[in-house]
Amino acid sequence: MFTFFKKKPPPELPRMSLDPVPVVEAVEPPAPPAPVPATPPVAPPVAAAPATSAGPVEQPRDGWVERLRSGLRRTGTSLTSVFVGARIDDALYDELEAALLMADAGVKATEFLLDDLKQRVKWARVVDPAAVRLLLIDAVAELLKPLQKPLVVGEHTPTVMMVVGVNGAGKTTSIGKLTRHLAQADQRVLLAAADTFRAAAREQLAVWAGRNNVEIVSQEGADPAAVTFDAVVAGRARGHDVVIADTAGRLPTQLHLMEELKKIKRTIGKAMEGAPHEILLVVDGNTGQNALAQVRAFHDALQLTGLVVTKLDGTAKGGVLAALARERPVPVYFIGVGEKLEDLETFDAREFAQALLS
Ligand SMILES: Nc1nc2c(ncn2[C@@H]2O[C@H](COP(=O)(O)OP(=O)(O)OP(=O)(O)O)[C@@H](O)[C@H]2O)c(=O)[nH]1
């Protein structure tokens, strides 16, 4: 599976997308020369992949499937062991039920998957438990499919994103990785250090900005909404393609801090009508069923447009995505399986199902 970034469209095409669709579906418009920004950038954008084509740019996902698979190994092993040397009987389904619950799929998704799988087994008339595993991959892929949605960038200039989540979920790191994706797709990114709570937070974002060679708006002791406002205004003036605001971690129960996020959102709207265009919740994949509660709470406060699910390596149990799909289907734009720059990729339902059950 590949990821494609459609580069900045010529005038007649309305949008660019960061899009996990197969290349055969992408229509290649004639390739005009890449537009040169009129304003002199303070820091030049990262040298990007082929800049002359207006068509989709293939982003190689070198080793991604392997990293995803090894990240999900714990969950995968307990799920796939169900099919080893077994017969297709009630005991197998009971064992699978337990394994799905253990994998954080939650009661609703587990019930749904088991019913669906039994139907598939009946229709396909399979007798080999190993074939049941393949049918479960189909069932999981289909369940997760509604979560697979491209993050569209380019409908607005700049596209303004606000990144929120509980403490330590992986917001700042994910912004760094996402910035790399965007910079590689020749997008001019401006970061806003709206986590003004800790000096270290601003520095951490500045390090990511440096690594990706993009600009950052940061101000010591400032109000987070004011920093974000300045960044959006600067992004518009300097012709940035994307502005991403990092915010301080908070629990949804900290109501005054949730109000602060609402204020940041309102302020972005004042700096640019219709913005923010994306409000991304970063969820730590290790939080299991608590992830659902986080999605609910942040969505009620801010109307989320997408999720980034991090830390699917380590002890995370990938089943949480099944629970999300069944109970709170907010698009999962990206998943993270490690701390390095290349450890964040677009979410692909079938790839994920295969990695989970390989
Ligand atoms: N293993 C693993 N670690 C991750 C991943 N994403 C982030 N981390 C680590 O999680 C820790 C917290 O990440 P941050 O990006 O600082 O989290 P944050 O949400 O910005 O944290 P606050 O700003 O303090 O709320 C860091 O040590 C990251 O390296 C991931 O996908 N896998």
Ligand SMILES: [Mg+2]
């Ligand atoms: Mg942070």
